[in-house]
Amino acid sequence: MLPLPPSLYPSLIAALLYAVATLIQGLRLSRGARADKRLICALGVVAVIAHSVALGSQLLTSHGLNLDFITAASLIAAAVIALTLLACASLPVETLLVLIYPLGLVTAMVAQFAPPGTVPRIDEEPGILSHILLSILAYGLFTMAVVQALLLLVQNHQLKHKHPTGLIRAFPPLQTMESLLFGFLWAGWIFLSASLLSGWLFLENMFAQHLVHKTLLSCLAWVVFAVLLWGRHRLGWRGHKAIRWTLAGFCLLMLAYFGSKLVREYILHI
The missing domain is CATH 1.20.120 (Four Helix Bundle (Hemerythrin (Met), subunit A))
Structure with missing residues (x-):
């Protein structure tokens, strides 16, 4: 046994x-x-x-x-x-x-x-482990942001149509929900920036064949979130526009990590 x-x-x-x-x-x-x-x-x-x-x-x-x-x-x-x-x-x-x-x-x-x-x-080298830890924290914060964005989308829709359900009535006010969303986005963007910087410092070649898609998609996600945060600060972006940009950046980030890992490990077996 x-x-x-x-x-x-x-x-x-x-x-x-x-x-x-x-x-x-x-x-x-x-x-x-x-x-x-x-x-x-x-x-x-x-x-x-x-x-x-x-x-x-x-x-x-x-x-x-x-x-x-x-x-x-x-x-x-x-x-x-x-x-x-x-x-x-x-x-x-x-x-x-x-x-x-x-x-x-x-x-x-x-x-x-x-x-x-x-x-x-x-190999458990300190530089590589720090890069992994920063990446996990960034993914975690952006996951919190996207869940918050989806809840905000539902809250927006139900308040607009004036039929809030029990779940929506338990939410904080709309302004508080938006402030929480951008708090998560700022924290995630800072950790993503640190993750990319640590990758440049500690990985031998971020554009090696098995890393190039992850690097490019992560950089694109960084740009999307940077534009969103700039738009919020300078143009007052909120509501559906903020939610769409959040979901777009999150999809790029998930493709960068999980998409490449899924293809390499279960399709290409490398």
Whole structure:
């Protein structure tokens, strides 16, 4: 009988807690009641700890750091949830958790049971690890921004048509939602800038054949977010225009990382 992988039980615990927290919050919001912030955050903290324990054994191998497509997705999901929980301490962003917790549930389970991709292990050099950490933080913050943008889109639509549902009635005011969106965008853009700079400093060649698509798409995403932030500051961009630019930049960023990894690991097998 094969021994059970050490990440199995932490992954199951994390998935269960994410599911329970999502169900509790979803039921309350559907009735127009405010989320029980303490309860869903407490469940989320324990879930992220269990998720992190599982990721520890999945990432750290005897051959180096394993960052295949699925494990990287699980790591970014855990980072997104952890960042959102930290933000909940001072900002009214607990509504985001009803959409982000299921992301953690799915990625924790898929990372546990799906076959690994054919990606080489990464040597744990400090410069490379700093680049990876900055990239994960940038992706995490932009994921929070795009979830916020989608919620803002729904809120805009329902307020415009004067039929807000229970979920929308639990949201903060529209101006607060927009301010939170641009706060996430500014933080994500700063970390993306630092990530690109660290890549130039610590990677041997960012335009090598296996990195060129990622580099170009990441730079395009950086430009899109820079234009959006400039437009907000100088031209007062908001509403649908801000949401469209946010989604465009996010799609470029996800193609840069996950698109290239998916093709390399599961299609080309390189």
